[in-house]
Amino acid sequence: MPPLLAESFSPELQSLVQYFINGLTIGMLYALIALGYTMVYGIIELINFAHGDLFMLGCFFAMTVLSVIGLTGGAVAGAGTGMLVLGVVLMFLLTPIFAGAANWAVDRVIYKPLRDAPKLAALVSAIGVSFIFMNIGQFWNALIREDGKPVQAASDRSFPGLVAPTNLLTDYGLQFTYRDLLIVVVTVPIMIGLTIFVKYTRLGRAMRATAQNPTAARLMGIDIDRVIRATFVIGGALAGVASVIYALTITRIGYTVGFQNGLYAFTAAVLGGIGNIPGAVLGGLLIGLVRALGDGYVGSEWSSALVFLILILILVFRPSGLLGVHTREKV
Amino acid sequence: MRLQSILSGVVCVALFALGSGCNKPAGGDPKTIKIVSSLPRTGSAKGQTDTIVNGIKLALEEADYKVGDFKIEFLDLDDATAIDGKWTSERETANAEQAVKDPDVMAYIGPYNSGAAAVSMPILNKADLLMISPAATWPGLTKPGKGAPGEPEKHRPAGKVNFTRVVPADDLQGPLGADWAKEMGVKKVYILHDNEVYGKGIAELFRDRAKELKLQVLGFDAVDYKQSDFRTKMGDIAKEAPDLLYFGGTSQSGAPQIVKEMVNVGLAGKTKLMVPDGCFEDAFVTGAGVENFGKLETFVTFGGLPSNQLTGKGKEFYDKYKAKYNIEPEAYAVYGYEAGKVALKAIEKAARKDRAAILAAALSIRDFDGAMGKWSFDENGDTSLTTMSGSKIDARGVPQFVKPLTLK
Numbered sequence: 001m002p003p004l005l006a007e008s009f010s011p012e013l014q015s016l017v018q019y020f021i022n023g024l025t026i027g028m029l030y031a032l033i034a035l036g037y038t039m040v041y042g043i044i045e046l047i048n049f050a051h052g053d054l055f056m057l058g059c060f061f062a063m064t065v066l067s068v069i070g071l072t073g074g075a076v077a078g079a080g081t082g083m084l085v086l087g088v089v090l091m092f093l094l095t096p097i098f099a100g101a102a103n104w105a106v107d108r109v110i111y112k113p114l115r116d117a118p119k120l121a122a123l124v125s126a127i128g129v130s131f132i133f134m135n136i137g138q139f140w141n142a143l144i145r146e147d148g149k150p151v152q153a154a155s156d157r158s159f160p161g162l163v164a165p166t167n168l169l170t171d172y173g174l175q176f177t178y179r180d181l182l183i184v185v186v187t188v189p190i191m192i193g194l195t196i197f198v199k200y201t202r203l204g205r206a207m208r209a210t211a212q213n214p215t216a217a218r219l220m221g222i223d224i225d226r227v228i229r230a231t232f233v234i235g236g237a238l239a240g241v242a243s244v245i246y247a248l249t250i251t252r253i254g255y256t257v258g259f260q261n262g263l264y265a266f267t268a269a270v271l272g273g274i275g276n277i278p279g280a281v282l283g284g285l286l287i288g289l290v291r292a293l294g295d296g297y298v299g300s301e302w303s304s305a306l307v308f309l310i311l312i313l314i315l316v317f318r319p320s321g322l323l324g325v326h327t328r329e330k331v
Numbered sequence: 332m333r334l335q336s337i338l339s340g341v342v343c344v345a346l347f348a349l350g351s352g353c354n355k356p357a358g359g360d361p362k363t364i365k366i367v368s369s370l371p372r373t374g375s376a377k378g379q380t381d382t383i384v385n386g387i388k389l390a391l392e393e394a395d396y397k398v399g400d401f402k403i404e405f406l407d408l409d410d411a412t413a414i415d416g417k418w419t420s421e422r423e424t425a426n427a428e429q430a431v432k433d434p435d436v437m438a439y440i441g442p443y444n445s446g447a448a449a450v451s452m453p454i455l456n457k458a459d460l461l462m463i464s465p466a467a468t469w470p471g472l473t474k475p476g477k478g479a480p481g482e483p484e485k486h487r488p489a490g491k492v493n494f495t496r497v498v499p500a501d502d503l504q505g506p507l508g509a510d511w512a513k514e515m516g517v518k519k520v521y522i523l524h525d526n527e528v529y530g531k532g533i534a535e536l537f538r539d540r541a542k543e544l545k546l547q548v549l550g551f552d553a554v555d556y557k558q559s560d561f562r563t564k565m566g567d568i569a570k571e572a573p574d575l576l577y578f579g580g581t582s583q584s585g586a587p588q589i590v591k592e593m594v595n596v597g598l599a600g601k602t603k604l605m606v607p608d609g610c611f612e613d614a615f616v617t618g619a620g621v622e623n624f625g626k627l628e629t630f631v632t633f634g635g636l637p638s639n640q641l642t643g644k645g646k647e648f649y650d651k652y653k654a655k656y657n658i659e660p661e662a663y664a665v666y667g668y669e670a671g672k673v674a675l676k677a678i679e680k681a682a683r684k685d686r687a688a689i690l691a692a693a694l695s696i697r698d699f700d701g702a703m704g705k706w707s708f709d710e711n712g713d714t715s716l717t718t719m720s721g722s723k724i725d726a727r728g729v730p731q732f733v734k735p736l737t738l739k
Binding site: 011015018019022026073076077131134135138146147151152153154155156157158159160161165167175177246250251252254255256257260261291292295296299300301303304 | 373374375377378413414416526552553554555557558559560561562563564566567570582583587588591594595596597613614617618619620621622623
């Protein structure tokens, strides 16, 4: 038995710790999506509004992977552990590849020809891509059948709960499940890896140089197009990872999840200072926390308002965000 | 055909904006009467509204799209947008205005949502246009003293009744739900709602009745259904260990997630869930995950009887529907059918193409021999039907009829 038991600390403290767990886990997910926004903005100053919807398509891709190997609806309950592990591993391998490739393709087909056009042209195109993705999401939803039955294209649907919501901290009177553990175990190494990548690798240095001054970077012999491509692929892959985590933990997907979560992630990126990678992570965690504490102490109907109130306050006093250093021309 | 009508509507609206005379009362073909419906045709309520529109079409087809000398046309309008995934007040307003300005429109079937009804009622009221809702159940739309202050008068700027509904209002459903909970032996309830007109309204009615019945109400809170999860709230509820959680909302406003969260925090087996008719559809089960209904006892209340429990004309409807569309009718199909029948009956009784006459004819319907038995409209435009039913969702995700619920 652990020394610190549920009875040994007050219910108020217990709730507080629980809200922190809830907030930080969902915050990590927002951070993962926010990275895609912030990296693309850092390099080409484009707010890629389609990013949230790319995340949504990732969810459907993950579901397709599962349906291909026969893990849908009722089949999950009867499946062995090996099959479940296979499903999870396949999703984590294939979805980032899909999302990275999709993001690359969008850049190639839509944003690249607009690189020298006024910034607003690319921005409006991004909104258009977001709508296209949402429609694709609806069609995709209808294509994946549930135990052979057709489903409503527009309604949310249940994602197979491959990871059980078994509580690990029952002794402490807290709720921290395998699903929460999954978020932490996948997200933290990715963030550390990304930081190392951007700081120490050649490509990472090239990315930072391009972000600082594209013209000077080109003069130094950096292939800017390659850097931009890499940014889109990496940002997309991160969204793909986020899709799988989201699908496995929230276990409900639909064509609108990209909009909701994308909005929070975008807010996280702005809060932390758009273009700044640690800022996006900080922003994501902060938003998750504010939401959970708001749900707990104020009332769920006010949580969103609270998040945006804090965003406004921070932007009033630090217009470039928490960790944003230099303010460049924003769209 | 449909595209043409829509186009002509659009052209008409455009011409009207230019100041030319599309607004003349006797435009179009004097022998053509249009019935429009305004329902959320995109977004997650599509499953329910498909079935309603199928029901309406079935009613019109039975009459061969004719009443006396009049040719009937049907126009299926959408009050939702793909972006919102649900009804919007802009679309509902536009639909209502389109109906008012088209002189051939004599009946307006819809809307689906009570919130949308509050938007279109004042517009259509001034035009004497008959509204027949197959689904909007907020009591304040029709019943004095049962809704917010100022209701229902504020929905009727012209001072007369033009809104009718063929579905029993929530002032029955909420309390009957509480009665049923008491019968199940529930002692402690926790009530959540989605903060919308329908969900919050029905949750309040449930709460009031629960208090009367001396059930212990542990809490009454809103959830923000646009969030991906309600984990914090549900964690707090789990500590209170209620016997039953009542959620006032629909399958579009968070009900599936409530099921998931209850299972996640380990409430399944300890706490039952009860939801109102807004969740009486497939989308609720697909969203929540069939497997969860094997763990969590879930009860649904619904106005009237499920289609497969209907007898007489209702049974005929059920068989015809299944034969024609080759699928089980969803819960509201029969109300769509009944609304279509009422529109036809009103036109037949009025026997002329005149909005006020058709409205008066509809309101005077008594002892209507419909698919749900014999019923009448009362002075508020409400159906006299009071039978509700309680169903339990089984482990395969299929609602199984448990018992009829009637007011004691």
